[in-house]
Amino acid sequence: MRFVKKFLILLFSFLGTLFFCELFISSAKIAELSFAEYYDDIGKGLLKSREFVNFNEGFSILSTNEYRFVGDVVSKSKPKNTIRVALIGDSFVQGAQMFERHTLSRIMEDNLRLKSPNKVVEVLNFGRAGFNVGHMYAYQKLLIEDFEPDYFIYFLSKEDLVSDYSFPPLLPRTDIINDSLSISINVETSELNKYQNTKFLTQNFTFFNILNACRYKVNQGETGGILFGKFYSKPQIKIIESEHVFEFDPITSKIFENLSKNTIIINSNASILPIKVEEKCVENGLLYWDMTYCFDELQKSGIIFNEWKATNKLGHWNQYCHQKLGIEIANKLNHLLDESD
Amino acid sequence: MLFNSFVFFFFLSIILPIFYALPSKKSKNIFLLICSYFFYGYWDWRFCFLLLTSTIIDFIIGEKIFSSSSDNKRKWLLRLSLFTNLGILCVFKYFNFFIENFKTIADNLNFKLDFIHLNILLPIGISFYTFQTLSYTIDIYNKKIKPTNNFVDFALFVSFFPQLVAGPIERAKTLLPQLSKKLNPSFTQIKQGITLIILGLFRKVMIGDTAGRYVDHIFNDLSLYKSIEIIAAIILFSIQIYADFSGYSHIARGTAKLLGVELMKNFEQPYFSQNIAKFWRRWHISLSTWLRDYLYFPLGGNRKGLSRTYLNLMITMLLGGLWHGASWNFVIWGGLHGVYLILYKMYHRFQSKKNSKSKLINFGNYILTFFLVTFTWLFFRSENYESTEMIFSKIINWETSEYFYLFLRVICSYLVVVFSIDYIEYKYGHTSVLKLKSNLVIIGILSGLFLVTLMYMFQADSLPFVYFQF
Numbered sequence: 001m002r003f004v005k006k007f008l009i010l011l012f013s014f015l016g017t018l019f020f021c022e023l024f025i026s027s028a029k030i031a032e033l034s035f036a037e038y039y040d041d042i043g044k045g046l047l048k049s050r051e052f053v054n055f056n057e058g059f060s061i062l063s064t065n066e067y068r069f070v071g072d073v074v075s076k077s078k079p080k081n082t083i084r085v086a087l088i089g090d091s092f093v094q095g096a097q098m099f100e101r102h103t104l105s106r107i108m109e110d111n112l113r114l115k116s117p118n119k120v121v122e123v124l125n126f127g128r129a130g131f132n133v134g135h136m137y138a139y140q141k142l143l144i145e146d147f148e149p150d151y152f153i154y155f156l157s158k159e160d161l162v163s164d165y166s167f168p169p170l171l172p173r174t175d176i177i178n179d180s181l182s183i184s185i186n187v188e189t190s191e192l193n194k195y196q197n198t199k200f201l202t203q204n205f206t207f208f209n210i211l212n213a214c215r216y217k218v219n220q221g222e223t224g225g226i227l228f229g230k231f232y233s234k235p236q237i238k239i240i241e242s243e244h245v246f247e248f249d250p251i252t253s254k255i256f257e258n259l260s261k262n263t264i265i266i267n268s269n270a271s272i273l274p275i276k277v278e279e280k281c282v283e284n285g286l287l288y289w290d291m292t293y294c295f296d297e298l299q300k301s302g303i304i305f306n307e308w309k310a311t312n313k314l315g316h317w318n319q320y321c322h323q324k325l326g327i328e329i330a331n332k333l334n335h336l337l338d339e340s341d
Numbered sequence: 342m343l344f345n346s347f348v349f350f351f352f353l354s355i356i357l358p359i360f361y362a363l364p365s366k367k368s369k370n371i372f373l374l375i376c377s378y379f380f381y382g383y384w385d386w387r388f389c390f391l392l393l394t395s396t397i398i399d400f401i402i403g404e405k406i407f408s409s410s411s412d413n414k415r416k417w418l419l420r421l422s423l424f425t426n427l428g429i430l431c432v433f434k435y436f437n438f439f440i441e442n443f444k445t446i447a448d449n450l451n452f453k454l455d456f457i458h459l460n461i462l463l464p465i466g467i468s469f470y471t472f473q474t475l476s477y478t479i480d481i482y483n484k485k486i487k488p489t490n491n492f493v494d495f496a497l498f499v500s501f502f503p504q505l506v507a508g509p510i511e512r513a514k515t516l517l518p519q520l521s522k523k524l525n526p527s528f529t530q531i532k533q534g535i536t537l538i539i540l541g542l543f544r545k546v547m548i549g550d551t552a553g554r555y556v557d558h559i560f561n562d563l564s565l566y567k568s569i570e571i572i573a574a575i576i577l578f579s580i581q582i583y584a585d586f587s588g589y590s591h592i593a594r595g596t597a598k599l600l601g602v603e604l605m606k607n608f609e610q611p612y613f614s615q616n617i618a619k620f621w622r623r624w625h626i627s628l629s630t631w632l633r634d635y636l637y638f639p640l641g642g643n644r645k646g647l648s649r650t651y652l653n654l655m656i657t658m659l660l661g662g663l664w665h666g667a668s669w670n671f672v673i674w675g676g677l678h679g680v681y682l683i684l685y686k687m688y689h690r691f692q693s694k695k696n697s698k699s700k701l702i703n704f705g706n707y708i709l710t711f712f713l714v715t716f717t718w719l720f721f722r723s724e725n726y727e728s729t730e731m732i733f734s735k736i737i738n739w740e741t742s743e744y745f746y747l748f749l750r751v752i753c754s755y756l757v758v759v760f761s762i763d764y765i766e767y768k769y770g771h772t773s774v775l776k777l778k779s780n781l782v783i784i785g786i787l788s789g790l791f792l793v794t795l796m797y798m799f800q801a802d803s804l805p806f807v808y809f810q811f
Binding site: 011053216228 | 342346347348351383547551552554555557558559561562565743744747750751753754755758779781782783784785786788789790792793796797799800802
């Protein structure tokens with residue numbers, strides 16, 4: 001009995017301390033609660049109408065609307081005389097490292113409105129972290145098309161062209177079944193159960209998200225360096241330079257064939273996409289905009305597009321890159337709108 | 342080696358058992374000296390030679406001053422000590438600053454001077470150990486202490502790793518006697534040491550570093566942020582620098598206790614000060630008392646009339662500002678504190694004739710002091726004049742942020758936590774947790790705080806201590 005009493009005293013003081021730390025961590029936004037939720041219609045998506053703060057190489061505050069994507073409240077059906085542009089991409093497009101007001105989508109919208117005051121333009125940000133072309137296309141079919149966009153702009157890097165669904169789980173996916181594209185949600189029961197079991201904890205206690213981040217670091221093989229610093233030498237990974245010739249994966253190829261004619265493909269990296277991508281776009285009547293000159297121009301003016309000076313890290317596009325791309329794409333789009341008038 | 346890194350705990354876990362097992366005072370001190378040089382050399386081993394040079398010079402000069410009977414010779418030896426120590430400091434810390442300013446003046450007078458701009462790396466902790474060794478020779482000169490004839494003890498006094506890189510700036514009269522005896526930590530010291538390390542680590546990592554992330558991002562590109570966001574960054578910097586430095590001092594004191602050494606308190610709840618004079622008696626105590634004893638008093642202190650007192654205060658604060666770094670921003674920061682102190686002295690002369698003070702006025706004084714101090718941090722943190730100008734412009738031309746309430750909430754959260762911890766420490770002392778009656782509750786609280794801090798440390802990058810750059 002005495003042992004139980006002692007154990008309970010220890011446990012309560014320990015848990016009480018964790019509780020107070022939890023209150024502080026969540027209110028000071030030191031770590032965020034999970035902002036993901038599993039939905040039957042789109043798979044794992046962002047929480048509705050939430051504001052979330054995130055620190056990594058940058059400092060980001062983004063808010064979602066009731067339709068579970070980043071941005072202000074919009075009506076589902078497109079209002080009359082409105083031109084809607086849907087930006088489809090990964091965390092780069094989502095603006096994972098900055099305030100919403102500095103994201104590509106917001107800059108594009110502001111510039112389009114400025115240049116064409118007589119037009120009502122809405123740029124919707126459907127960027128989602130971890131998406132590749134297979135996820136993007138499925139997302140388009142499951143959610144984006146409901147908003148009746150006039151233009152779909154896909155931001156793709158070479159890596160995004162491979163429709164690999166091994167990670168992250170529970171996202172929408174595109175497959176080929178009977179020679180046609182099939183959209184589904186990647187529901188692996190074990191993954192879904194794992195998600196459902198931890199959902200309460202990750203959505204209510206920041207502590208578990210910190211734990212998750214630790215787990216991620218362990219999986220990345222960073223434990224030795226973190227624990228032993230200079231005493232630990234990281235095993236050298238032998239980089240094999242291969243003369244790999246780009247070949248379309250069958251799903252990606254099919255997706256390109258099925259994209260509507262009002263789709264624009266943009267490279268989301270500083271390096272140009274393989275020539276076959278441009279050829280494929282031409283073949284299927286899609287617009288292909290090579291934006292590598294933006295990255296080059298930034299570099300010439302002394303700005304590295306993915307450099308974050310506050311943290312001294314390289315990573316996502318920084319504010320200058322969003323600004324540059326936003327203005328340039330808005331100009332091109334404006335041209336296109338003028339032509340279509 | 343950072344206190345807030347796992348490597349430090351790895352280092353500590355290796356050296357402590359060996360230290361405890363060593364039998365004699367001599368072996369313990371030699372071992373600690375080697376560990377201290379290893380700790381320092383972990384950043385850059387080349388700076389160990391600088392540390393050693395400073396140590397040898399002051400050890401010899403201290404002995405010579407003491408043994409010399411001629412006042413003139415003693416004076417020259419002191420000058421030699423000041424010249425070498427301050428010379429090293431000037432070359433490594435202020436050389437480029439002076440050259441740049443000289444060049445600017447020459448440019449304005451149409452003289453084109455192409456001085457060499459040396460790319461000198463600032464040795465970490467140089468300002469701290471220079472002041473520490475200086476106080477040794479000055480105290481010998483003033484016949485306040487006798488020099489030690491044990492080089493190992495003296496070298497350990499200069500390089501003692503818990504306080505080597507960011508203080509507290511210990512005096513020879515308090516630290517040397519401890520090092521000249523066999524270091525034997527008591528059980529109470531070990532308990533207090535562990536407690537101070539955990540509390541300090543929590544303060545540094547969970548409060549200082551996390552507030553610092555907001556500060557770093559916002560100060561990095563002020564043009565991107567709106568008024569409330571910039572105000573938040575200024576207030577959070579005020580919290581960051583306090584949590585960071587007081588957290589460091591806690592860990593330093595805690596680590597020293599584990600080795601059986603008592604270091605001085607460097608902070609006594611400075612943000613609970615009712616006026617700026619009290620603030621300086623509670624903030625970075627080891628530096629402010631050093632400046633008082635070795636600069637303000639020798640200048641005449643308050644013994645040479647009112648206007649001379651004001652001048653002495655101003656000189657002390659300006660040099661105190663410059664001690665922090667080779668930049669005009671630090672001079673402005675020190676100057677502002679000098680102005681505050683002078684104004685307070687003036688006000689105090691008038692105020693002392695009146696007696697009663699209501700609680701409301703007292704509370705107002707706390708707020709006013711915090712506000713004034715926080716305002717000066719702006720100059721401390723700004724990288725250049727343009728940044729400071731932009732901050733003022735952004736605050737005056739108020740822009741509403743869509744995240745107003747979010748930032749308000751963040752500011753309040755930090756203020757509540759920092760002031761709550763401070764209030765508990767104010768009431769019950771720095772190791773207040775140990776005052777609780779139940780040992781189990783103490784273990785529960787400390788292990789909870791330690792676990793949260795370790796987990797955060799594991800997943801986030803360790804930020805260096807702000808005061809390391811000084």
